[in-house]
Amino acid sequence: MNASRSPKASTYSRTKSGCSACKLRKKKCDERKPRCESCERNYLLCTWPSAVPDPGNLRRHSRTQKGHLDVKIHPAAKDSEVSEHYSHNLQPRTNTKGSSAEQLCWNSKNAPKRASLSTGLNLLKPSEFFLMTLSRSASRTLFQHYESRTADLLCASQGLANPFLSFLIPFAATNELLLQCILALSGVHFLNHSNGAPSFDITTTTWSHYALAIRGLKHGITRIAYGEQEILPLLVATLVLCFVESTRGNVSSIAQHLRAARTFLLSWLQQRQAELDVELRGFIIEFYLYIAILSNTQLGSEWTGLIIKDCSWLYGGGTADCKSWGMLFGCANDLFGIIPLVSAFAHRSGGEDEKPALEPFESIGTYQSLLTQVQSWRAPEARDPAVVVCGRIYQQCLLLLLHASFYRDELSSVTLNNLLDQGVQEFVVLLESLPVASPIATTICWPFAIAGSCARSESHRMIIRQRLKMMYERFSMENITAVTRVLEALWASDHCGPLHITTVMRQRNELFIIQ
Template structure:
């Protein structure tokens, strides 16, 4: 027999669950304050606030089929937000003074992580609690560890410039302190690097959490850009390029870097279109150099679908060269800008030659381009050193010569295409290898310029036919302080190539075959002849 209801229970009116609010609050089962055009919850969590079409007016929504249509992939009649309404609720981010640590309002939804292990805390020797106390993204211990690891380790492994002028510290961190999106990108980079050396689940969780926050905030900022409320191409380009570093460090083998580079290419045009006074800013030059470096070294083989994961590339030499006298020039290129910028053209020649092979021909255009590129590579000379450190200058010279021979090998291999056993090709490649192996043996892998050497190591390694030569290169790579998953996976690809019994497993062409065999998706770039035109759409 049921118990009699209390008087208070009988008198209390029945309250039904509120069935209004924005779509995201309802999906997250959070109370929505129904502030329009952007509710407080979505504004706080950097979500794209959307409303069903029946909520656009002042009436209440009676349409409860929106969830079913959303899950089935049908439209839900989203309300378009008027840009004029956004102005009152969204304010552009302001860069603080150089000495300020004031940041944008806290991004809710920061990863809630438990305290990091004592062993990891003790491994970091440069705690700066006074510098980090006001940064919302660094309020939990594990995120602070990622930041410290980035500043103490990762930043110094990414830049070819040693010492206090490292742009990953001097240029990136000031922007990160004023923009939570960039800060989360920095933490994702540090986390990707730290995950290569530790199996701590909290570190891995923090890294993925910050990576997810970057993507969420990036999408949110793009909605503001689309509405014309805010426009900051420098911050957007820096974020996408830092995500490229995440994919490179973590050794992503599914071509994820392609998406970041494709997004970066849109913002490169906007930065170049800035006024000449703004373009003199060191950060702009650094970002353009980083972009040009990435879209060059993603090319390691032409033995792939030329239309798959293609990034449009223009060397924009006339712009980058304008920063040559800057103390941060060469952070990605070292001395080798003139060589690295030839890589996409060489890869384009490789695609053409593979297509011509199917027709059993070799065009005069291909021969002329091959000879022209070969002359440019052989005539190239490193610029005079501007560094007082003799050891560093010597390593720069050695790296430049290694790059010169690697690019020449890449040219020969792409011209001969699938004819990897052609005696003429083997003679040309062996001549270059004989001249560069002594440089590889004497090169200091602990020099900061070693951060740019993975691409030539892959190209050279793919053409080594003797076990002794392979051991020299492998030992040199393993002796470097770059404890990154991407480096380990590069060695794994070379091991697969060397162990494969197929006669075609040689050179960049063989790398393409091996990557296809192991379901690794490369990214490539396509050169556009001519200079950037800021008025031309991407």
Template sequence: MLRTNGARSRLGCLSCRRRKKKCDEVKPTCAACLRNDLRCVWPDPSPPAKGSGVGSTLQQQAASNATPVPASNAWALASSSAHRNLPVATIPASLSPLSVPGSVLAGAETWRLLDHYLKDTANRLTCLQDSANPFLHTLLPVALGDELLMNTILALSGVHLMQRLPELNSDLQSLTWSSYTIALKQLRIALPAAFDQGSSVDAAWRALLVVLIFYLLEATRGNDPKAMQSHLEGAHHLMAYVKNSNITPTQPSIVSFATDLYIYNAALASFTTNCPPTSIMLPSTWTISSSAPSPEIGVLCGCAHELFTLAPMVSALLWEESSQVSSPTSSDQTFTNKYHDLRAQIEEWKPRSEQEELVLCAQLYQQSLLLLLDSRFARESSQECIDQAFQGLESLLSQLPPTSPIATTATWPVFVFGVYAQNPHQKELTRTYLRDLVRVFGMGVMEAALNQLEEVWAAEPGQIVPSRFFTNEHELLMLC
């Protein structure tokens, strides 16, 4: 909350204190640090009572294993989250030191990666924060007894830490890639059991969750779209299996959590191939109740689940229309009818939430899907559609700060608008917002999206820009 009086605060970030500037105390990144492109570092809070929660346990264990490492900046970077109400007693205090089977390193390096996951990575991935975050309260307790899941978490945390600190020391980098390699090998061993008709369906859900975390890991790296696509194809196969299974899973929270991740990633990836997109599959056990939704629903999708299930339909219509040029199969009237029907569904969508920022981000997706349709099929001129859409975008972005947790999912719709940006103001609007997202969340895919837009904007009219975001000059290829 912004302070309105003139008194100097003792709670400001260290960067503002060092520069003797007034800090608005907005965490994790204050406005001054965002504006000046500075690393926003916060002082450690008063030490919590012994045994009060995960953060204190980790700090005690880290202190007992303390060794001088060049990556000490990682602790300062993560300290802005140390005050948060992390889930209590998620990690038993008896784990001293943590030693993950299959990892080449244990002790201090492992704790540093796990601590970064707890304090930074987990809360950068989702709009549900801290004790409400299923990356913490659902995934982590299971991972403590599961070598595959733990290695996957360590790899994800390490990749995110490397995005934050490219100069990360070699031991932590080695642990990151060793954990990733071991997890991939363990997943290959686990997959036959996941598809075994005689095994528990929990094995398939476990494999699905791991594959989706691998997808998030590659999105955090932001430089290997083929790996992302491979992981998503695996997720489609696993979801098809669990959807058709009549076995009730023993962990409903894992089902809701994994399904939410799947819907989000499958929806956006529906624009990534030059063939008809795969429709989103939902298991029979997964439902959304407006009165009592599962706490694991909304991890990435926020309140926009229905919009995400419509995204592949938009992609399919765009693909069908662009393919008709070389192989006419449908009349113009058929496309027009499909367009109006699909547009009506998107425009009539209503959010199932009273949280303002969740609704704003959902509306951002709504408007980006409408822009994709209207720019291709509307009777109005393309330029008129774009100008109207950008008026709505400017209003939405002015109300949705890039520091909001749900803004971690805003890359794709902002990128869509950036593709259609025509004038300097429209380009700067999307450029500034994406820059802020890169600073706040540290995800490689956000930086890749921004770099791609710069290439598109710099291209000559009619020039085709080789890109991971386009399969051709008409079709979006967004990996997010």
């Protein structure tokens, strides 16, 4: 029987010109382009190497090439294994010559005038896969929804000034991974906006793009070992996926994407600093810092320490020259830099049922220092009034978090209660002066959680409850609903203050990141 099988085995010829995904998975490829049958069936990103390198060179390359990962190639990594591929020694590659994308990328009223950045991004004409994907009705609907609605709800910058349009769309036109991320983000937002009655086609297409994005991210990490993958697409993809998870309400997954993004960002900046375009650098840094800073209050003291280090060197360095800077921070750039310091103070002061790590005299000194920094902040002149109000809202909520952390052992004291009541009242006054439809309002979910946790009067709670409802109707982001649920649970308990937010989340088995 063995003899009868051996001739058949010896005549089998494995393809040497198949796609990268089939080679890595050791599967036979039918070589259909732009996506082979196997990749389409398994929802994989189908990529084609320009040449087939010698396997011995690949092994030597993965061991010796400076800045690359020394990793093993796993044919089918599980979702839980993605984080094991991340490293601080990633080397980005760029191949460059930016030029305008074809008209298909710019068919919305928000189309940017400048089609490319001097960043080394390969912004050539849209890829064949881009055109093929948008030839499908459901995917085209999601792309148009992203252009016309989703992108303008992601940040305070609108139209031509919005980098989620001017940068991400031309990038997605030439990068399949980022295209899948954008369509997944648009799809999740579309499903939220459809009031629970989306078409079956839109629903299945959305989750198909989401699955492709996750698999594509794993595939891209694996390809780094072969020297076939740039870091920038992976960096941007992980940041966009943070917004995807936040929009769908499954924000507990943000932590993994965020840690991956930090790895990619630090490597990318360290190795490309001198060559980076100011606009691209500013967009990526603010995108990352916004998510990371607002996440640190739920991720613990270890993460807070990393964010403090990141802020110390990512702030400045030419970011102020970036035209899009403030798309998420608004005018509260300096206040965002203080948030990790206040969060660290809260952790060191001790949360519920924890002993403080600070001595009394040290705690007083730190409290007074941070209090002075927050109170001395002033909004820059000549800014949009709504942006100024949003900055003052962040200032007020930082004071609330600071007071609650310092007086944690006196939760029933008159002093603390007065400070919290006054702070919430000021928050409500500012909130009522901020139009719901203001673009900057998309960034105030974190202040809602902090101020809402301190609200003791039913009148304040009602105002906050109604405003959150109006915000969801405007933005259709599920993280708003998640904050509402936690606040309702907090108000129904005996707890008060931001230090109890995580406690209530655990009790509800609903841990998530507020941003």
